Amino acid sequence: MIGFDYGTSNCAVAVMEDNKPRLISLANHGRYMPSSLYAPSRDMIVNWLESQLAGDAKLNFIKERQQQITKGQSALRELAFDGIDTNLDFGQAALSRYLEDPEEGYYIKSPKSFLGASGLHPQQIALFEDIIASMMIHVKQATELSLQREVTQTVIGRPINFQGLRGEESNQQALTILTNAATRAGFKDVEYQYEPVAAGFEFEATLAKESRVLVVDIGGGTTDISMLLMGPQHAQSVNREQDLLGHSGQRIGGNDLDIQLTMRGLMPSLGLDTLSTSGKPMPTSFHWQAASINNINDQTDFYSPANERALKELIKQAAEPELVTRLLQVQQEKLSYQLVNSAEKAKIALTDHSQHQVDLNYLSNALYADVSRDTLRLANRRHLDSIGKLIDQTIEQAGCQPDVIFITGGSAKSPVLHDFLEQHLQGVPVATGDHFASVTSGLSRWADKIFK
Numbered sequence: 001m002i003g004f005d006y007g008t009s010n011c012a013v014a015v016m017e018d019n020k021p022r023l024i025s026l027a028n029h030g031r032y033m034p035s036s037l038y039a040p041s042r043d044m045i046v047n048w049l050e051s052q053l054a055g056d057a058k059l060n061f062i063k064e065r066q067q068q069i070t071k072g073q074s075a076l077r078e079l080a081f082d083g084i085d086t087n088l089d090f091g092q093a094a095l096s097r098y099l100e101d102p103e104e105g106y107y108i109k110s111p112k113s114f115l116g117a118s119g120l121h122p123q124q125i126a127l128f129e130d131i132i133a134s135m136m137i138h139v140k141q142a143t144e145l146s147l148q149r150e151v152t153q154t155v156i157g158r159p160i161n162f163q164g165l166r167g168e169e170s171n172q173q174a175l176t177i178l179t180n181a182a183t184r185a186g187f188k189d190v191e192y193q194y195e196p197v198a199a200g201f202e203f204e205a206t207l208a209k210e211s212r213v214l215v216v217d218i219g220g221g222t223t224d225i226s227m228l229l230m231g232p233q234h235a236q237s238v239n240r241e242q243d244l245l246g247h248s249g250q251r252i253g254g255n256d257l258d259i260q261l262t263m264r265g266l267m268p269s270l271g272l273d274t275l276s277t278s279g280k281p282m283p284t285s286f287h288w289q290a291a292s293i294n295n296i297n298d299q300t301d302f303y304s305p306a307n308e309r310a311l312k313e314l315i316k317q318a319a320e321p322e323l324v325t326r327l328l329q330v331q332q333e334k335l336s337y338q339l340v341n342s343a344e345k346a347k348i349a350l351t352d353h354s355q356h357q358v359d360l361n362y363l364s365n366a367l368y369a370d371v372s373r374d375t376l377r378l379a380n381r382r383h384l385d386s387i388g389k390l391i392d393q394t395i396e397q398a399g400c401q402p403d404v405i406f407i408t409g410g411s412a413k414s415p416v417l418h419d420f421l422e423q424h425l426q427g428v429p430v431a432t433g434d435h436f437a438s439v440t441s442g443l444s445r446w447a448d449k450i451f452k
Contacts, residue, residue, distance in 0.1 A: 001153040001451040002143060003198070003443025004136075006178070008110045008220030009254055009410050010436065011035055011091075011135065013143050014444035021202070021441035026142040029091045032436060033139065035110050035220070037131055038094035040084050042106035046130050047072040048088050049184075052137050057184065068126065090138050095341070102334045109337055110255060111135075113221045113294040115177050116162035116170030124296075125173075129181050136185035153189040155447040156182065157198055157439050159222040160249030191450060195219065196226040197244065198442030199408040203433055204230040205445075212245070214394065214402035214428075216421065217439065218387075218409035221294065224249040225390045227398035238449050246397030248390045252383050254344075254411040255294045257376070262291045262343040264379035265371035269360060270330065271323035282318060286311060290330050293340050302331060326363045338362060346371050351413045377416045384420045391424060405430045408438040 003021070005012045010032040013024045023031045039045050046068045053061055062069060079086050089097045098107035111131050114120075120128075143151055161167075162174040175192065182190045196217040203213060210231035217224045227245040234243055263272065267287045274282050289302035301307060311328045318324045330339060342358050349356040350373050360367040377384075395401060405421060405428055412435045421430055434441070 001447045002151050002155075003157075003440055003445070003447050004139070004154045005157045005195075005440040005443060006112065006132070006136070006139075007035055007157070007410075007439075008112045008222070009035060010220075011139050012437065012440040013139060014437070014440045015147065016444050016448040021437075021444040023437055023440060024143050024146045026139060027145065029142070033091040033142075034095065035112065035135070036091060036094040037108050037111070037135055038089040038097045039106045040079050040086055040104075041072075041075040042127070043068070043075040044072045044079070044086060045088065045106075045127070045134060047076055048086075049130050049134050049137070052134075053184070057186075061184065065126065065130075068123075068130075088134060088138075090135060095337075099338060102338060103332075107337060110220055110294060112162075112174075113255060114296055115174035117296060118170070119297075120173070125177060129177050129184070132177065132181035133184040136181055136187075140185050140187070152187060153447065153451045154182065154187050155191045155193050155198075155443045155450070157195040157443050158192045159195055159219065160224045160226075160247050161222065161251070189451065191447075193443055193446045194224065194226065194244075194247070195439045196224040196247070196249075196408075197228065197240070198440075198446060199433075199438040200226060200228045200230060200406065201235075201442035201445045202438045203406045203408075203431065204228075204235055206433075207231050210234070211403040212398070212400055214391070214405045214425075216387075216391070216405060216407045216409075216412070218407070218411040218417065219253050219439075220255050220410060221251060221253040222249055223252045223387055223390060223409075225387075225394040227394050227400070227402060245400065246394045248393045248397070250386060250390055252386055254347075254409070255340075256383055257380050257411055257414075258340050258344040258347060259291045259293070260379040260383065261347055261371065261376055262340050263287065265346065265375050266339060266343055266358060266360065266369050267291065269323065269363075269367060269369050270327040271318060271320060274323060275319045276317045277319050278317075279319075282314070282324070286314070286327060286331075290327065290336050291340060293336050299336065302336070303334065307331060329363060335362065347376060347411075347414070350376055351415065373416055376414070377419075380416070384417075387420070388424050402428055404428065407432055408435055410436060 003014045012032050014021045026033050196215040199217050200215045213228045213230045215226045226247040229243040272287045289298040292298035315321045315324045346356045346358045355372045358369040
């Protein structure tokens with residue numbers, strides 16, 4: 001049995017050993033595999049997945065995906081004829097392969113961000129199931145290789161609300177996709193636990209007395225807030241519903257912080273906030289579409305032929321055409337992920353440094369953008385305010401003030417966030433754990449309880 005954090009930013013797995021969680025090394029990924037996949041062609045993902053299945057699972061899959069499999073076989077023949085490697089890549093290897101030639105192949109980062117999206121067609125839902133099943137198979141195989149035994153039971157972390165506009169309908173759509181993918185990957189028993197609750201379980205192991213803990217979990221795609229009653233007398237219970245005093249969540253995560261930093265810190269080098277030759281402000285919609293890597297509709301629009309034509313016309317109207325030409329380059333060379341990845345690296349660098357110089361040489365020789373913690377703070381002022389409102393909602397729902405704030409998640413290391421929390425809840429101590437491992441460790445603790 002394992003705790004499986006299928007995260008927006010990273011995937012991680014933990015098991016309980018000697019009453020303590022241990023994160024598993026996932027082959028050459030280490031303990032954390034970036035949630036990314038690269039395929040030489042999108043159409044051949046289904047064929048790779050079929051090759052990993054056996055028995056009835058394989059026969060049922062072929063029956064469900066016959067049309068896609070036939071289409072994928074054509075893609076495989078073309079790739080083989082051109083001498084292109086037809087393997088899938090995962091994690092950092094996927095990003096590296098994408099960066100080698102962004103115009104070729106199919107790269108997806110953080111597919112979890114799309115699972116609750118409105119208006120997904122059946123073919124798109126099937127594609128996401130196949131992408132996630134492929135990633136889960138890869139993680140499961142690496143886990144079993146590390147443990148030297150089969151793994152069939154898992155608790156998977158879930159946000160309070162997935163990214164989506166339809167509330168509980170979006171949540172159910174996302175959970176159905178995840179469950180179908182996990183079952184296809186070979187898990188026989190699949191359960192879920194709220195990610196902030198799981199993170200709270202890990203913090204609970206450090207408590208000596210009962211405490212009201214406000215868990216602030218800022219992941220790659222969502223921010224989840226929970227008020228939990230925790231302590232030694234609660235830790236052994238297998239029913240913690242009465243201990244969950246309040247919770248709230250919204251689609252604000254590390255990806256959004258990266259996108260906002262991209263817009264405020266990097267996009268001015270691509271013509272954002274410049275003027276036309278007539279003195280009017282240039283439109284900003286193209287820049288937003290380019291940066292919105294977690295919005296499937298924006299990305300589809302940005303890379304459309306119509307947008308390419310519109311950008312070429314925009315260059316003719318620009319007072320600084322050389323800047324807007326860089327945005328056209330992003331469109332033509334499919335550099336959205338690379339651009340936001342530059343902002344993400346800058347955000348991480350700003351954890352330890354008050355300023356950072358972003359290398360944009362892939363757009364123009366000797367092109368750099370200077371960003372600072374103030375840039376990050378101003379870029380995400382609206383998101384920070386939204387996090388504050390989530391905290392207030394959770395406290396109101398719980399009907400009590402917290403004794404301590406426990407902050408976790410990949411973005412929890414940011415001094416900008418720490419400063420905000422200390423100002424928003426003055427006088428309440430802020431505790432931190434392993435920002436990346438808390439959820440995974442808590443999931444393994446819950447798996448150990450419910451599957452015994």
